[in-house]
Amino acid sequence: MSVIPLRQVNTFHKDPKFGRLLLVSLVIHGLVWAAFIGDWFGSSSRPKPPVYYVDLIHKPVLNPQAGRPDPRPSKKQQAAPVKKSVATPVAPKAVTKPEVKPLVKPVKTAKPKPVPKPDQRQEKKVQSAIDEIRQRQAREAERDALKDKLAKLRESVGAAATVPADVPVGMPDGTGDEVGVSALAFVQAFIQQNWALSPYLLDQSRIANIEAKAILAYSSAGKLVRYRIDTPSGNSQFDDSLKKAIIKSQQLPQPLPKDLELVVIFNLKEMAATRR
């Protein structure tokens, strides 16, 4: 006579303990997850060891990899320089030199012949034209010789460059195909460069503890879209200097790979360490 609960009718959950076990399992998983992400031992509040990364090399430059032998086209390099080395050095020398002599000599030999003097002006004109041609040809020859040298140099550099195409360069998190250092390091260095603050503006005893947090959002074009001083330091001189640094950094000198939202922590730990 008693009504059978719907749960018991369900064919999928035949065993009434199954649901409970599932719940217990989920709860345990949840707790394990919470324990994993939770800051149970106050590890985040522990003071960081005073180790500072001093970036001496990767200062923001527009194209820091300029001049670096491009490792990627190394496969093509073998074919391309051969063509140049065959075509360029031979062609100019063979063509230019014989051209110079026949042009010059007939004119020179014609010089003593003319008897009538009224044509002297014309003669001068011709002479100057010849000189001009000679100079031009000499310049062209010089240029061709330089081209030859350059082609040879390229060839030798291409052979010497044994850098694999995908080697990371610039920064530890660089990928090798970026123009410049890692975007994050670039932005960090750029903001730091624009941050001017004299230690004499602040109470010397507070330098080590002062800190502020700002949130900055850059578009991929390198433009500062918005910013906010999230946690001010409480020192007006310090906070003012941060605002100025951010305003000065509102346009990066080069675009970013993608839109970037940053949490920037400004402090004077490094300065305090050097003034100790």
Added chain:
Amino acid sequence: MLLRCLIAVFLCLALPCTVLAATQIEISSPGEQTIPLGLTKLLPDQGPRSARIADEFDEVLGADLDLSGLFRFIDPQSFLDDAGRIGLFSTQVNFPQWRLLGAETLIKGTYHLDGDNLVVEGRLFDVVNRRLLTGRRYVGQVKDVRRMAHAFADLVLKELTGEEGPFSSRIAYISNQTGDKELWLMDVDGKRPLRLTNHRSIVLNPDFSPHGKEILFTSYRANNPDLYRKEIYTGKEAKFSYQPGLNTAGRMSPNQREVALTLSKDGNPEIYLISTSGRIRKRITDNWGIDSDPTWSPDGGKIAFVSNRQGNPHVFIADVFTGKKTRLTTRGKYNATPAWSPKGDRIVFSRQENGRFDIYTIKSDGTDERRLTFGPGNSEHPRWSPDGRFIVYSRDKDGNRAVYVMRADGTGSRRLTSLESDCRHPAWSPRW
């Protein structure tokens, strides 16, 4: 239902992990530890032009701001046309031009001559935010142009740091320029020296009263080292303490009711407190050793002094009310002439090591001792500026002793007096 709730909780716990992983960077030092400043020369707004006024104002202001250590001056050679234009209002200044030069702050000004009267207007601009920070008009005579520049330098420091500069104050010192050791007064940059005494004897160890109107000093005028007080403006002078023996190193308390000094009336030099009328009120030290050179803490509750009670001369601190003494310095063979900073956190003193005196500072709890001077010569008699930013001291080099000034961290040292006469025992006045 419960299952869905748990899944939701699970998701809520998991999601923040991805959100919290936002990009974070830390900048632990500014790229530049000075403020780039464009300092333009004064321009005549009307009336006759005087290059001397503009040059003198520029020189004094530039020297003061340079001593502060706050600024990096933009090279005037790189100035563009806005430097030659009058700009007393932010709308009149071409800020992008100054941004181009890298300036963050800008000083512009004008002067107006009317006979012997001079009106100078100075302005400080924030180039990045394109706004006027501060400005002031000074009215005086042509000879006051240095004072105007010092006053404007004080104003600039006040605007940028929140605390006024000490450049309008003055420095007293002892010099034998006239053949005798007399008391002199000069500007903070060493200019406009003025002789205050004519004792034709030995004057030593001056100190200003906290309001700056009087100077206490010791003189052998009456063949005994007696303590005198002198009103600076009226020139009135009076013998103040003339106990038998030493009456030296008189230092007025911050509340100006008592004077701490060294008396040796009983044979052994001890620290006493006397009233402003010269009557002895309290004996601070009572020890077989020599106790001298007292200096008050800014709150008036403690006195630091030098004593050899534990062997070599060291700096000790005495509580004025309880009489309890604690030793401050532990190193060095000879520690002397302590001076408590106006902020109360540090004490500056001189110490002899390797046969040479150098300037040191130490926290008033005896920690964080720092040496400030190096190199040849003896550096002695250090005293703080009224804002605690600078230290004035005397230094001898090759037998010539002169007064020097440096920043409180020991940088930016510069000589104030000439090497031709012996100058020592400087004392920095309060703000006037």
